[in-house]
Structure formats: structure tokens, C-alpha cells
Amino acid sequence: MSSLDRSDDQRAARFLLPYPASDVRGLPHGLPVTVWDGESSPPDAESLAAVEFFVVPYGHTDAAVPVLASTPRLRVVQSLSAGVEDLAHHVPVGVTLCNARGVHDSSTAELAVSLALASLRGIPDFVRGQDLQEWRTGFRPALADRTVLLIGYGSIAAAIEARLIPFECEFLRVARTARSSPRGPVHALDELPELLPQADVVILTLPLTAETRGLVDARLLALMPDRSLLVNVSRGAVVVTDALLAELTAGRLHAALDVTDPEPLPSGHPLWGAPHTLISPHVGGNSSAFLPRALRLIRSQILHHLAGEPLENVVLPRKT
Structure with missing residues (x-):
């Protein structure tokens, strides 16, 4: 059963993204999305309590770490970096972590x-x-x-x-x-x-x-x-x-x-x-080539998740 077929109380599960859903073309209409860019204050506790899919804003791993501890329904963390060594040990057990292989x-x-x-x-x-x-x-x-x-x-x-x-x-x-x-x-x-x-x-x-x-x-x-x-x-x-x-x-x-x-x-x-x-000051991925590739990855991963299909670029599989 896909996420879109769930009952009303389950359908409250949300997607925490660094971009509006309208920027990620091809997502289902009405997808419940909260937008957080990593620079402003994180969403409130009530919103975070519903998050199941979190796309970490690029370059803001430090700001994202406290958010991970406030998302009890979290199932997937999608990094937009190729390397996830600064993030991996903060991901809760049972949560799938994916990197951004191919984006950069x-x-x-x-x-x-x-x-x-x-x-x-x-x-x-x-x-x-x-x-x-x-x-x-x-x-x-x-x-x-x-x-x-x-x-x-x-x-x-x-x-x-x-x-x-x-x-x-x-x-x-x-x-x-x-x-x-x-x-x-x-x-x-x-x-x-x-x-x-x-x-x-x-x-x-x-x-x-x-x-x-x-x-x-x-x-x-x-x-x-x-x-x-x-x-x-x-x-x-x-x-x-x-x-x-x-x-x-x-x-x-x-x-x-x-x-x-x-x-x-x-x-x-x-x-x-x-x-x-x-x-050069660690700018390998920081160019105009980043955003379109990042959006394509986000779209693909969310669609896989909604359909109950295996995700791409899994670094840490779910333990439960």
C-alpha cells in the first residue's frame, strides 16, 4: 500500500524539504510538505512530529542534526551531499539514510x-x-x-x-x-x-x-x-x-x-x-549544476517512497 492510500490519521505524515513542492516537478498534487531551508528557525515541534521524510538542506548539516532528534515518525533522511560522514552517526536507528550520489x-x-x-x-x-x-x-x-x-x-x-x-x-x-x-x-x-x-x-x-x-x-x-x-x-x-x-x-x-x-x-x-x-574553498558541488540534479533526485526518492519501492543511494538501511 502506498503512502497516498493510507488512512486519514496516517496521511498526516509530512515531507520536510528545503524547496517548495512546486519546485520539485512531478510530485503528486497536495503532497503534505513543510519547507525548511536550514537557515531560518526549524519548524515547530508539532510539524516535526509528523515528518517521515527529511531532505537535509545542502550545506546545513549542523543545523539539521537537532531536527533529527525531534522527528519521532522519521523513516528517511535524504542528504544532498555525496559524503555523509558528518550526518550518519546522528541518524536514528531504524531510519534509512541516502546520499546524493550523482548529484555532484x-x-x-x-x-x-x-x-x-x-x-x-x-x-x-x-x-x-x-x-x-x-x-x-x-x-x-x-x-x-x-x-x-x-x-x-x-x-x-x-x-x-x-x-x-x-x-x-x-x-x-x-x-x-x-x-x-x-x-x-x-x-x-x-x-x-x-x-x-x-x-x-x-x-x-x-x-x-x-x-x-x-x-x-x-x-x-x-x-x-x-x-x-x-x-x-x-x-x-x-x-x-x-x-x-x-x-x-x-x-x-x-x-x-x-x-x-x-x-x-x-x-x-x-x-x-x-x-x-x-x-579553493570546498566549492566542488556549489555551482548552477547542483539544483536541477538535486530536484530530480528528490522527486525520484519521494516517488519511490510513496510507492513503497526501494530507495536509491542507501547508505544506512533501516534496522527495523
Whole structure:
């Protein structure tokens, strides 16, 4: 029996969304929705008591955590982030947590390619030169003919690879376990010591888990070739910051980082001034590509939920 077929007292179950139902095209007419953007005060206790499906406003996990504890009928939490490590341990037992796999692929892939190109071709130096009205020339490495190692080969890494193919790169792919993919073999994480010395550009798209926290440490960084580039668009804590700083300060490696540890990066932190380092403020998913993909996911998940069908992108299944 679908949610729309329930009796009147059950039909009071509500959907707490960051957008009006009218923005999410294709939802059933009259769907009981409460809108909360994560910036204003949360709905009152009476409204929260009826919520069964909660879409966490993007970028407002901290504000959403207290709401989780005030929704006794909650059944589904839909995150709009690809990574849910800051949310997962707050989700009540018995509630299904879903991530936003696929929503950020295009936007994050664009940024990863932009960071790699900008770093290799010296764009930050050109910008500084323009500010000083200096004509700065010099030899720069191209992305063409580079070997790119994608660590964390999921949907975002596949999107990065698709955008890099026209740049005439060679690719190595790594995931937690080895498998095949339409574009070629995917190696296991334990093969990194053999693969890193072959890579000119290493792009990180790993989720942050107990297994990946601190994965890119001094030992693995030492295996990267001189003047190779590390691009991190995953989570800052995947990389051991002090170990990366040592390599950057020595001038041996280059880095382009959309994420850092700590984050936000505080004023005065040595990463700001590290040589051959380009930093963006965790904006991989924050572009015009986000909203239409987020709305499509919300629509699909709500329709699955109403029909009693399995949800997509389940991270934590219901325990009861």
C-alpha cells in the first residue's frame, strides 16, 4: 500500500524539504510538505512530529542534526551531499539514510579538471602577474600525455575521466576493491604503492571513512614522482596535512586542493603559503549544476517512497 492510500490519521505524515513542492516537478498534487531551508528557525515541534521524510538542506548539516532528534515518525533522511560522514552517526536507528550520489558529478568533475589545468598551466601565477601588470612567461607542463591516477573510482571519478579523455591522458583507476569498468580495469587500494610512481596527476575522490582517513600519508606521498600534482576534491582528512606540507615546502610535489584538514582553513595556516599550491574553498558541488540534479533526485526518492519501492543511494538501511 502506498503512502497516498493510507488512512486519514496516517496521511498526516509530512515531507520536510528545503524547496517548495512546486519546485520539485512531478510530485503528486497536495503532497503534505513543510519547507525548511536550514537557515531560518526549524519548524515547530508539532510539524516535526509528523515528518517521515527529511531532505537535509545542502550545506546545513549542523543545523539539521537537532531536527533529527525531534522527528519521532522519521523513516528517511535524504542528504544532498555525496559524503555523509558528518550526518550518519546522528541518524536514528531504524531510519534509512541516502546520499546524493550523482548529484555532484558534473560540478565536481568540472572543478577537478579546472584545478588540474590551472595548476599545471600556472594560472594562479598569471593572475598574480596581471595584478602587478607583469608579463610572466615560461615553460609549463600540459595535461596532454599525462598519466592520471583516479583514487576512489565512483561516479564522480568516472565523470572526471570522461572530461579528461579529450585531453589525451592515460588513466589508472583505483577503488576499495578491484573490478572491471567500461573504460578499463579498476585496481584495489592495496595496489597504490605500485601505481603511484606511474602517475603525473593524482586525483582524490574518496569518501571519508575509517579506512580512508589519513590514507594519503607520508609513505604514499613519497611514492609520487617529483613535480607530480595531487588534486583533492574529496575530503581534507583523506590526506595527512603535515605530510603534504612537508612535500610542498620541499618543492617536490604540487597540490590543488578544494578540501583541507582543518576546514575551513584558518588564517595563518601554512598551507595558504605553501609553494605550488592552489586552494579553493570546498566549492566542488556549489555551482548552477547542483539544483536541477538535486530536484530530480528528490522527486525520484519521494516517488519511490510513496510507492513503497526501494530507495536509491542507501547508505544506512533501516534496522527495523
